[in-house]
Amino acid sequence: MQTLAVIRLEWRRLVVRPLAWVLAALTLAWLAWNYTLLLGSFLAGQIQRAALADGPGFTDLVAVPLLAQLAQLAFLVVPLLTMSAIAGDRRNGTLPLLFATGMPASRIVLGRYLALLGWLLLWLVLTLAMPLLLAHATRLDWGKLAAAALGLALMLSALAAVGVACSTFASHPAIAAAAALIIGLALWSVNFGAQMAGINGGAINWLAMSTHVQPLLRGLVSSADLLWFVLLIALSLALTTRRLAADKERG
Amino acid sequence: MTSKIPATSKTVLQLEQINRRRAGRQAVQNLSLSLQGGQVLGLLGVNGAGKSTTLSMIAGALRPDSGSIQLNGEDFLERPELARRLIGWLPERAPLWAELTVSEHLDAHGRLRGLNGAALRQARTNIIERLELQPLARRLAGVLSQGQRQRLGVACALLHQPALLVLDEPANALDPVQVAALRSLIREQAAAGTAVILSTHLLAEVTAVCDRVAILHEGILRHDGPIDADGHAALEKTFFDIAMHGHTHPARAA
Numbered sequence: 001m002q003t004l005a006v007i008r009l010e011w012r013r014l015v016v017r018p019l020a021w022v023l024a025a026l027t028l029a030w031l032a033w034n035y036t037l038l039l040g041s042f043l044a045g046q047i048q049r050a051a052l053a054d055g056p057g058f059t060d061l062v063a064v065p066l067l068a069q070l071a072q073l074a075f076l077v078v079p080l081l082t083m084s085a086i087a088g089d090r091r092n093g094t095l096p097l098l099f100a101t102g103m104p105a106s107r108i109v110l111g112r113y114l115a116l117l118g119w120l121l122l123w124l125v126l127t128l129a130m131p132l133l134l135a136h137a138t139r140l141d142w143g144k145l146a147a148a149a150l151g152l153a154l155m156l157s158a159l160a161a162v163g164v165a166c167s168t169f170a171s172h173p174a175i176a177a178a179a180a181l182i183i184g185l186a187l188w189s190v191n192f193g194a195q196m197a198g199i200n201g202g203a204i205n206w207l208a209m210s211t212h213v214q215p216l217l218r219g220l221v222s223s224a225d226l227l228w229f230v231l232l233i234a235l236s237l238a239l240t241t242r243r244l245a246a247d248k249e250r251g
Numbered sequence: 252m253t254s255k256i257p258a259t260s261k262t263v264l265q266l267e268q269i270n271r272r273r274a275g276r277q278a279v280q281n282l283s284l285s286l287q288g289g290q291v292l293g294l295l296g297v298n299g300a301g302k303s304t305t306l307s308m309i310a311g312a313l314r315p316d317s318g319s320i321q322l323n324g325e326d327f328l329e330r331p332e333l334a335r336r337l338i339g340w341l342p343e344r345a346p347l348w349a350e351l352t353v354s355e356h357l358d359a360h361g362r363l364r365g366l367n368g369a370a371l372r373q374a375r376t377n378i379i380e381r382l383e384l385q386p387l388a389r390r391l392a393g394v395l396s397q398g399q400r401q402r403l404g405v406a407c408a409l410l411h412q413p414a415l416l417v418l419d420e421p422a423n424a425l426d427p428v429q430v431a432a433l434r435s436l437i438r439e440q441a442a443a444g445t446a447v448i449l450s451t452h453l454l455a456e457v458t459a460v461c462d463r464v465a466i467l468h469e470g471i472l473r474h475d476g477p478i479d480a481d482g483h484a485a486l487e488k489t490f491f492d493i494a495m496h497g498h499t500h501p502a503r504a505a
Contacts (some may be wrong), residue, residue, distance in 0.1 A: 002335070005362035008299070009348075017348045093346030096312035101363045185346035251273055251304070251313040 002103045006111025008116070010085070011238065014119050027073050028126055034069055037129045038062045045127060059141040063131035064148050064217055070127050071152060071213065074120075074159055075188070079180035082163025083173040085112045086244065103245035113164050115151070120156040124149065142196065151216025154229040155209065159184050161236035168240045168247075184209075187232075196211035232245055262324070263337075263446035264416050265307065269291055269318035269410055278304040280470045282318070286446045288414065291437060293457035294450040296467035302450040303343055303419055305467065309448065310340035310417045311418055317355050323414060326492055343420050345404030346436035349393030359408055364411040378406045379405050381436070387429045397424035405433065409440070418424055418449040434460045454490060458482045462488055470492050 014020045042061045049055040086109075089095040098108050128149055131140070163180040170176035191208035194200075206213050209232075212225040262287040262417065264442060271279040279301045284293050296302045307313040309320065309335035320327040327333055343468055346355060357378065361371040382402050387395065395403065401424055408412040417439075422430050437460050441447055451457060457464050458478055464486060473493045479485040 001365065001367075002363065005359070008362060010357045012355060013348060013350055032424070092349065093342070093344065094348055096307065096310075096342060097346060097360075100307075100312040100338070100340050102309045102311055102330075102332040103363070104331075204336055229356075248312070250313055251271075251307065 001099065003107045003111045003114075006098070007110055007115045010112050010115030011118060014081075019117045020081060020119060021079050024123060026128075027070075027077055027123070029125050029247060030073070031066060032070060032117075032130065033061070035066050038065055039134075057141060058117065058131070058134070059144050063128075063140065063145050066127065066131060067148050067152050068123065068217060071155055071217075074152075074156055075181060075184045076161050077123070078120065078156065078159040078185065079166070079177040082116055082160055082167055082180060083170075083177035085164045086240075087114060087167045087170050087173045087174075087176045090247075091173070099248045105248060109240045111242060113160060113240075116136040116160050116164065117157055120160055121153060124152055124156060133191065141219070146169070147219045147221050148217045150221065151213050151225075154216070154226070155213050158187075158209065158229050158232045161233040162187070162241075165236040165240045168243045185198070195227075208234040262286070263288050263322070263368055264448070265319075265321035266309070267319045269305070269308060269312065269315045269320065271301075271308060271315045273304055277406055278470050279308070279315070279467075282467075282472050284413070284465055284472065288444045288446050289441050290459045290463060291441045291447040291449070293461035293466065294448060295452075295454070295457060295464060295490055296450075299469075300467040302467055305450070306340075306417050306419045306450055307342070308343075308414075310334065310338055312340070312342075319382075325472075332335075335363075337410060337414045338417060339407040339408035339411065339415070340417045341401075341404045341419060341421055344423070345400045347395075347400055347403065349390040350391065350462050353388050353395070353406075354379075354388045355408060356403060360407040361410050366411055368461040373412050374412070378410050378496060381409075382406045398426060398429060401425055402429065405436070408459075409436075414445060416447045418447065420451055421449055422451060422453060428483045430456075443489075454483060454486050458486055466490060466493050 022180040028043065042058060045061075085196055089098070128145075131145070151181070152244055159180070162183050163176070166180040167173065185207040187207075189208070189210065191205045191211060194202070194204045199205070206228070212228045215222060215225055262285050264284075266282055266284050269282040270277070271278055277327055282305060285291075293306065293494075294302050303315065308315050311331050314328065322333050322337055325333060342467065348359070354375065357375045358371065361367075366374055377390055382405065384402065384406060387399055387403070392400065392403065401421065405418070405421060408418065416437075421433055421437075425433060433458050434456075437447055437449070441462075449456075449461070461478060464474070465472060466489065474489055
């Protein structure tokens, strides 16, 4: 119940803060504009593609590219959204109020994380609603779209966990946002150098988030990719909990 | 002198040999004291004496390095979740979430303290009425004056009707009328059996509202006893003796 109370508190704070709405409005407007461009391009090329036996469809040319754009925006949006998760409480002195309810640090972290994740998943659902609105008028590849949506949901979950961790370790929300942005981009591109050198396997590729998101965007769901996200989320939340518990000890 | 309100015999809080280092120094040393239901204990000391550290430990926001804390006879350090229902805490400067309204604050605190549904609504209505917060109920905490923030902090601490009320400088930024109302509220809580511990710099605050006074100096309890019959003057002498010269006054049983 206490975790639920923290979720409600954080959710309420998100809902009344202009930042969350401004981010949602701007990004969804940007995605809607791009959606119309993708749709226009898809409609313009329909005649040429009709000649192909197994050519790409609406899902490949409109829905998945739209989700890929959401993934790009997530690198900026998630740090901005998560930066105050704990650092904000630390700055305005409200963190001890949560400690004084006798709640373990893990519940505070989980509550904050789940509230932010709720907002991010809503953001994903609203983006998904754009291609889904045309589901009756076109042939969607439901399996591929579901895999891509799962990939995005996992990516948002992982970035949110990293963001909450940065917010717990940083003393100032702006530092938390910068750290989360840098870590997110580093996680995405850690293997780019290796790929440019022609190395397409190995540990460095396994470490990169792009290695695990791209197959999902192509419709390939593998347990190894899912495990990578679960490990990153678990590691980030465990470090966050540990740090918060240490904060309580230190006072 | 007898207590203004007879304390119930039940010991609500028992500290035994509490120690805590903070910011590289020993903030609290071998602190032992107890508090019964219905008693109001004033905690005095100069800045840096260890008052806020002590109150943070009692409230459950900070763990002592050693020692034990019993809350209603149970080991508080083993069961920190006892704080949820039993303790109401107003920290120094009443920290608030600026983006929430007064009413939302009360709801959030109530839920964190285990109140829900009708019980939460009833508790919120009662405390808003009692602290005359109706005109502020829909106002954002971020735009409240310091005195209004303090009243909201007190409301949050009292919302779930705790057995132990921990107030860190509750009269900060309150005007004289509000101070009088706060004193009356504290006595009312004590009369209902709540144990109250309040830290303050104001000796008059202690003599006006407390049954007992404890004086901390450099993290050590130098005095613990009832307010004497000659009240303010005696307390002032004791306090300055301790604060200026570091004298220890024999602790008396409360």
